[in-house]
Amino acid sequence: MQMGMRLGAAILLSFSLLLLPASRAFPLCTDARAPVVLNETLGFCASYNGSSSSCCDAAADAALRSQFNAMNVSDAACAAVLKSILCAKCSPYSADLFDAGPKIRTIPFLCNSTSSATSAQSKETTQDYCKLVWETCKDVKIMNSPFQPPLQGSATLPSTSSKLTDAWQSENDFCTLFGGAPNDQSVCFSGNVVSFNTTQPSPSPKGICLERIDNGSYLNMAPHPDGSNRIFLGSQAGKIWLATVPEQGSGGTLQFEEASPFVDLTDQVHFDSVFGLMGLAFHPKFATNGRFFASYNCDRTKSPSCTGRCSCNSDVSCDPSKLGTDNGAQPCQYQVVVSEYSAKGSSANVSEVTSADPSEVRRIFTMGLPYGSQHGGQVLFGPTDGYLYLMMGDGGKGDPFNFAQNKKSLLGKIVRLDIDNTPRESDITNKSFWGNYSIPKDNPYADDSDLEPEIWALGLRNPWRCSFDSERPSYFFCGDTGQDQYEEVDLISKGGNYGWRAYEGPLVYHPSWAPGGNTSLNYINTIPPIMGYSHADVNKNIGSASIMGGYVYRGSTDPCLSGRYLYADLYASAMWTGTETPESSGNYTSTLIPFSCSKDSPIPCDTAAGSPLPSLGYIYSFGEDNSKDIYVLASKGVYRVVRPSLCDYTCPTEKAATNRPPGPSSKAPAIGMSKQMRVLLLSVIMFWVLVR
Numbered sequence: 001m002q003m004g005m006r007l008g009a010a011i012l013l014s015f016s017l018l019l020l021p022a023s024r025a026f027p028l029c030t031d032a033r034a035p036v037v038l039n040e041t042l043g044f045c046a047s048y049n050g051s052s053s054s055c056c057d058a059a060a061d062a063a064l065r066s067q068f069n070a071m072n073v074s075d076a077a078c079a080a081v082l083k084s085i086l087c088a089k090c091s092p093y094s095a096d097l098f099d100a101g102p103k104i105r106t107i108p109f110l111c112n113s114t115s116s117a118t119s120a121q122s123k124e125t126t127q128d129y130c131k132l133v134w135e136t137c138k139d140v141k142i143m144n145s146p147f148q149p150p151l152q153g154s155a156t157l158p159s160t161s162s163k164l165t166d167a168w169q170s171e172n173d174f175c176t177l178f179g180g181a182p183n184d185q186s187v188c189f190s191g192n193v194v195s196f197n198t199t200q201p202s203p204s205p206k207g208i209c210l211e212r213i214d215n216g217s218y219l220n221m222a223p224h225p226d227g228s229n230r231i232f233l234g235s236q237a238g239k240i241w242l243a244t245v246p247e248q249g250s251g252g253t254l255q256f257e258e259a260s261p262f263v264d265l266t267d268q269v270h271f272d273s274v275f276g277l278m279g280l281a282f283h284p285k286f287a288t289n290g291r292f293f294a295s296y297n298c299d300r301t302k303s304p305s306c307t308g309r310c311s312c313n314s315d316v317s318c319d320p321s322k323l324g325t326d327n328g329a330q331p332c333q334y335q336v337v338v339s340e341y342s343a344k345g346s347s348a349n350v351s352e353v354t355s356a357d358p359s360e361v362r363r364i365f366t367m368g369l370p371y372g373s374q375h376g377g378q379v380l381f382g383p384t385d386g387y388l389y390l391m392m393g394d395g396g397k398g399d400p401f402n403f404a405q406n407k408k409s410l411l412g413k414i415v416r417l418d419i420d421n422t423p424r425e426s427d428i429t430n431k432s433f434w435g436n437y438s439i440p441k442d443n444p445y446a447d448d449s450d451l452e453p454e455i456w457a458l459g460l461r462n463p464w465r466c467s468f469d470s471e472r473p474s475y476f477f478c479g480d481t482g483q484d485q486y487e488e489v490d491l492i493s494k495g496g497n498y499g500w501r502a503y504e505g506p507l508v509y510h511p512s513w514a515p516g517g518n519t520s521l522n523y524i525n526t527i528p529p530i531m532g533y534s535h536a537d538v539n540k541n542i543g544s545a546s547i548m549g550g551y552v553y554r555g556s557t558d559p560c561l562s563g564r565y566l567y568a569d570l571y572a573s574a575m576w577t578g579t580e581t582p583e584s585s586g587n588y589t590s591t592l593i594p595f596s597c598s599k600d601s602p603i604p605c606d607t608a609a610g611s612p613l614p615s616l617g618y619i620y621s622f623g624e625d626n627s628k629d630i631y632v633l634a635s636k637g638v639y640r641v642v643r644p645s646l647c648d649y650t651c652p653t654e655k656a657a658t659n660r661p662p663g664p665s666s667k668a669p670a671i672g673m674s675k676q677m678r679v680l681l682l683s684v685i686m687f688w689v690l691v692r
């Protein structure tokens with residue numbers, strides 16, 4: 001009787017089809033491939049066939065069948081549970097479920113009671129799936145059991161029959177090892193087939209409407225972590241200002257005093273065409289601890305504290321004397337530095353602080369660059385893990401020493417550091433580290449002393465502007481600048497290899513000079529870009545191309561951009577939107593999109609001769625504020641995405657107006673309201689009266 005019920009429950013669990021609401025994870029297979037829509041049926045893991053994407057093909061399905069048969073499980077209920085667990089490899093989220101890159105678990109994370117709240121699946125089915133597995137299978141003999149205790153301490157389970165109770169004393173022991181969800185709390189396996197939400201995306205945008213709210217040229221922008229309507233703006237030369245953002249529709253410009261920056265780091269920063277203040281990040285608890293971080297370049301010949309170890313060293317079989325000079329610069333003359341500063345000094349309440357001490361509190365990281373280009377330098381805090389991500393380029397010159405594929409080098413990598421826990425002194429004095437930080441335990445190479453434990457992902461050429469989707473933080477996007485032919489957008493995952501210099505985008509790359517050798521294509525599993533464009537598509541008149549990674553639009557101002565990833569090219573007057581269909585599938589289609597200048601733009605935009613598009617100058621970066629409005633940081637100023645109707649782009653779902661009427665507490669608009677604005681405002685007030 002009890003057995004029958006359990007069998008029923010197991011079958012129900014393994015065949016019920018659940019959608020993953022607003023998925024937190026992005027789909028990826030354990031072999032680093034994106035899942036594909038099956039064009040064939042799976043005979044064994046049949047619940048994955050049909051229309052949903054899967055990580056299994058017929059061969060993988062057959063291998064799982066063999067593995068299942070080799071377990072020789074006679075108990076039907078346990079067999080059904082084991083089958084659904086094995087078949088989780090076919091899930092389009094298998095990389096997350098099995099925590100791939102580079103270590104693949106034998107068993108997916110099994111949802112237990114503590115993880116069910118974050119698994120984003122319906123409650124009754126996620127409650128203690130781990131407990132159900134334990135209770136259904138604990139006394140069942142399993143051959144070649146996939147449930148293996150950790151190697152240290154206990155021996156592995158024999159390939160002859162064993163029961164779960166041979167290795168674990170209790171459900172608690174068992175679920176401490178197999179239960180839960182990976183660190184970013186994205187997904188765990190609850191016995192259900194997870195498939196994609198096929199909801200249609202928002203109506204297609206006709207164009208991006210921009211207003212110019214400042215004349216200045218900046219490289220970095222970050223919202224104030226206190227959630228207020230303020231942003232930090234950093235210039236390449238090394239000044240950082242704290243500016244108040246005007247309300248949408250107010251006609252105002254950014255408010256700040258140019259002569260009184262929040263902090264002036266120009267004395268530390270080496271500023272030259274490709275060098276300067278490259279990144280800016282505020283600690284997630286900045287509002288209470290006042291900690292903030294700047295990533296910049298220094299010049300060893302000018303600054304005594306510019307003393308990082310050279311990235312060209314014997315660990316990576318690189319001899320600095322063989323690098324040659326680059327534009328007159330000596331190897332490792334220029335360095336990448338991450339420094340910590342404090343805004344705590346001037347007031348107990350960090351929200352009220354308007355200037356910070358420019359003296360460094362702590363040197364986090366210093367590394368010498370082989371050449372004078374392609375050194376990335378953006379810094380970002382992970383929204384779910386709180387770790388500091390540093391984007392490192394390959395160092396330049398087409399990566400002759402193949403650093404980007406070398407796991408003993410931090411060049412061409414996404415680096416992930418824990419700046420909250422201080423390292424053991426020996427790690428610093430031993431020079432095994434590049435500064436003062438510790439290693440997050442779940443970094444992919446954290447346990448391998450032969451590899452650089454700081455690495456999160458590899459195979460990047462020059463990651464130029466990465467962002468986390470604010471609604472789905474496991475979507476971590478990076479634009480990666482191409483060499484000669486192709487600019488790409490990557491979805492970064494743990495241990496992921498994005499191909500450079502074996503590949504440039506989807507194309508095989510043939511280096512003209514490769515003293516450091518090549519990486520064989522057969523030897524690596526690379527993750528192809530999700531979007532990109534060929535130089536031939538944009539540089540007909542410009543002769544150059546360089547991608548500018550942007551953001552997934554989550555603002556409310558232009559609902560037609562909602563959920564779409566915006567990116568641009570530095571030189572070309574070109575912007576794209578990337579749309580994921582189906583939702584949470586990782587399948588992106590990008591579309592070139594026109595842009596225009598709002599007729600109410602507080603500072604009129606420049607027109608470009610012979611082009612319907614306004615001239616923004618060079619596009620250096622994108623930014624996002626606390627309202628999730630998106631900004632373009634260009635050489636001619638700061639441009640904010642505004643309501644599409646202000647550019648005569650129709651978006652059927654655009655709301656009448658999103659700004660509050662100017663009251664006594666808000667600043668008067670800098671320009672007079674148009675008649676259209678007054679009508680809109682009136683309708684907002686009437687709506688407000690109605691809904692009260």
Ligand SMILES: *[C@@H]1O[C@H](CO)[C@@H](O)[C@H](O)[C@H]1NC(C)=O
Nearest residue numbers: 019020021022197198199583
């Ligand atoms: C599918 O997506 C839509 C729009 O994002 C969302 O409102 C809805 O809840 C989702 N449905 C499910 C079952 O996840």
Ligand SMILES: *[C@@H]1O[C@H](CO)[C@@H](O)[C@H](O)[C@H]1NC(C)=O
Nearest residue numbers: 036037038039040041057058
């Ligand atoms: C499915 O697609 C793959 C690759 O596109 C192809 O090689 C294979 O023959 C197809 N299978 C069927 C059953 O159509």
Ligand SMILES: *[C@@H]1O[C@H](CO)[C@@H](O)[C@H](O)[C@H]1NC(C)=O
Nearest residue numbers: 041042043046047048049050
């Ligand atoms: C999957 O394919 C198998 C074999 O063709 C078939 O028996 C099964 O009904 C299919 N299942 C689903 C859910 O489509």
Ligand SMILES: *[C@@H]1O[C@H](CO)[C@@H](O)[C@H](O)[C@H]1NC(C)=O
Nearest residue numbers: 071072073074075141143161
């Ligand atoms: C599989 O299990 C059955 C019954 O539980 C047993 O008779 C048989 O010998 C087992 N097969 C193998 C290869 O161990």
Ligand SMILES: *[C@@H]1O[C@H](CO)[C@@H](O)[C@H](O)[C@H]1NC(C)=O
Nearest residue numbers: 112114172175176179180181
């Ligand atoms: C659930 O999983 C977590 C993470 O693996 C684990 O620490 C916890 O002890 C588990 N809870 C139970 C009740 O087993």
Ligand SMILES: *[C@@H]1O[C@H](CO)[C@@H](O)[C@H](O)[C@H]1NC(C)=O
Nearest residue numbers: 213214215216253254602603
């Ligand atoms: C922007 O720059 C133009 C000239 O380039 C100047 O006339 C104008 O006053 C500036 N506007 C603001 C708000 O700084």
Ligand SMILES: *[C@@H]1O[C@H](CO)[C@@H](O)[C@H](O)[C@H]1NC(C)=O
Nearest residue numbers: 226228348349350351352353
């Ligand atoms: C800090 O200052 C802000 C802005 O003035 C204020 O809103 C907030 O309540 C203050 N916080 C504390 C803890 O005093």
Ligand SMILES: *[C@@H]1O[C@H](CO)[C@@H](O)[C@H](O)[C@H]1NC(C)=O
Nearest residue numbers: 425426427429430431432449
């Ligand atoms: C340097 O590191 C190694 C291994 O990481 C360790 O065994 C050794 O004690 C360290 N040396 C010093 C001087 O701390």
Ligand SMILES: *[C@@H]1O[C@H](CO)[C@@H](O)[C@H](O)[C@H]1NC(C)=O
Nearest residue numbers: 361362422423425428436437
């Ligand atoms: C590392 O940083 C911590 C925290 O600021 C500090 O106490 C320690 O002295 C630093 N160590 C070195 C070697 O700089």
Ligand SMILES: *[C@@H]1O[C@H](CO)[C@@H](O)[C@H](O)[C@H]1NC(C)=O
Nearest residue numbers: 509510511512514516517518
């Ligand atoms: C590396 O690849 C390039 C271009 O494909 C080739 O010319 C060169 O000989 C290769 N170098 C080595 C060491 O294999």
Ligand SMILES: *[C@@H]1O[C@H](CO)[C@@H](O)[C@H](O)[C@H]1NC(C)=O
Nearest residue numbers: 036037581582585587588589
């Ligand atoms: C990817 O998106 C395109 C465009 O919407 C669509 O035609 C295609 O079927 C999608 N592919 C997959 C694998 O979902």
